[in-house]
Amino acid sequence: MIKTRDLGEKELLARIRPFCSDRLGDDCAVMGATSLAQQMVITTDMLIDGVHFSDRTTSPEDTGWRAAAANLSDLAAMGALPWGLVIAVGLPPDTPVSWLEGVYCGFKACLDCYGQGAEIVGGDLVRSPVRTLAVTAFGQVEKSRLIQRDTAQVGDLILITGSHGRSKAGLELLLNPELIAKLNGFSPVSFYQAHQRPIPRFDVLPLIAQGQSVSGMDSSDGLADAMLQISKASKVGAKIYWDAIPIPPGLELLAGEHLWNWILYGGEDFELVLTLAAESAQTLCQALPGSAIIGEIILDDSSDRIEGLADHRTFQHFS
């Protein structure tokens, strides 16, 4: 009998795809119009104790914040603003009530940064052998501002809204506090924050001028994965300006030989990876401190979509 561990996540998703609607997206579904000008988008995430969060690395408040931020980031990556979230929680009966309250407190603290639509509008609370959170977020986007991953054009530049590898660095520091010595006095706070309190990049959206053709997604599964997903979905290739990829201050000290592994595959930095026409990309890059243009979209070379990215390893949920 084939077990889920025998198949990668993508093969498993392919098995269940036939049961799903044509409206299904990869991380977000475009739900249809809520008005002539507006689209609704939806995203959902399940988070499991010991897999996606842990008392070792995240307080209950951090766990709630991260659950909210991960879903809000999926909305931001579609160009959408939040319209409401629901959160279902499964708990063992011996869970401290303070843990549950902490999760909600952190969840709400993240939402409170993003205005009236970012509210908890529903939920469920059940008994489970393992602490489990399931979040669904709804957003709204003007049709002309919807960002999808399958519209990258040859000649577009690739822009990232911030540096990568910070969340992974934070996780490693939390799991192995002795690593702090490697930082030579450089503060680890930005790494902890990147892991425990990631920021969905709604701030980027108003900077993208109306009518621009932009494709993209967030880098929650890693920078390399985002570039690959956009390339595959858009049936194009990408040439990467390797020297232009920003290296966060202190990361090289900490990561050593793992530096590029953390930057490309670390995941959970929740930046946006966008492709835009050259002039638009340069305008956005100038307006957005910390952003960088790291490559360009080229004709598809299916043998090696991302030039120089020899290793296509990505986080596999079922490995």
Add this chain to the structure above:
Amino acid sequence: MIKTRDLGEKELLARIRPFCSDRLGDDCAVMGATSLAQQMVITTDMLIDGVHFSDRTTSPEDTGWRAAAANLSDLAAMGALPWGLVIAVGLPPDTPVSWLEGVYCGFKACLDCYGQGAEIVGGDLVRSPVRTLAVTAFGQVEKSRLIQRDTAQVGDLILITGSHGRSKAGLELLLNPELIAKLNGFSPVSFYQAHQRPIPRFDVLPLIAQGQSVSGMDSSDGLADAMLQISKASKVGAKIYWDAIPIPPGLELLAGEHLWNWILYGGEDFELVLTLAAESAQTLCQALPGSAIIGEIILDDSSDRIEGLADHRTFQHFS
């Protein structure tokens, strides 16, 4: 330290209520207008192996069907038609792929009964120590047809769209097959079906004439709970016509002394419990085979909201 087991579900919900939006409903949230005439409603449920489903009583297909039906029933109870569903799944790595496919197959089989909006539009698939499903369903309802539980009026009659205790009977038969002898040759199939393949009551909605004042909810947590919730939310009491509550054929043989316990507290029959003005209730009752008028809304008597319902026990997730 207070553990979640030390508090009932209602107390736990009260603890997290301050973190939630005023838009939060009890089982469904009313999300705001999608157009001048339409409201969007949202509901979410988490289902855990060993708590809400089990290989002992439900095939993977049944588990998927029940997950879909429970959420669709919440929409129907608001008067809404489905607009899309997302399903997140957590699985141990040794889960047979056929189990996952079976769940999706059953989920879709249920959705396929309810038209174009009843589609899977998103999801997530993660590793978890315990099989877990989290479903969120979105629906749309004309504002004038929205059904809520807090609008019951003194003088309304209480109508149920079908009989109760059947799902509980099915569960007991599946757990204890030897009970079949009690049925004296009466077929157990309707009980198995009630438990494994419940039917959300969208068929009721077109029978409710436009402009009628109707309150209500579904009976997923039991008939007694539904009557209590409506009474409390509407700040009214209820006089029950105990002799008018339908007893499903064969149930008395099976349940014996537990008959009224199963009918009132069994749960998961997914019927609608509605209150309407007398004439409207009678018209609906005549149009809907299997339905029954089982009581009337009276002035609040807070010491005993439901006359004759001495025992207010309901299913406690955290007991």
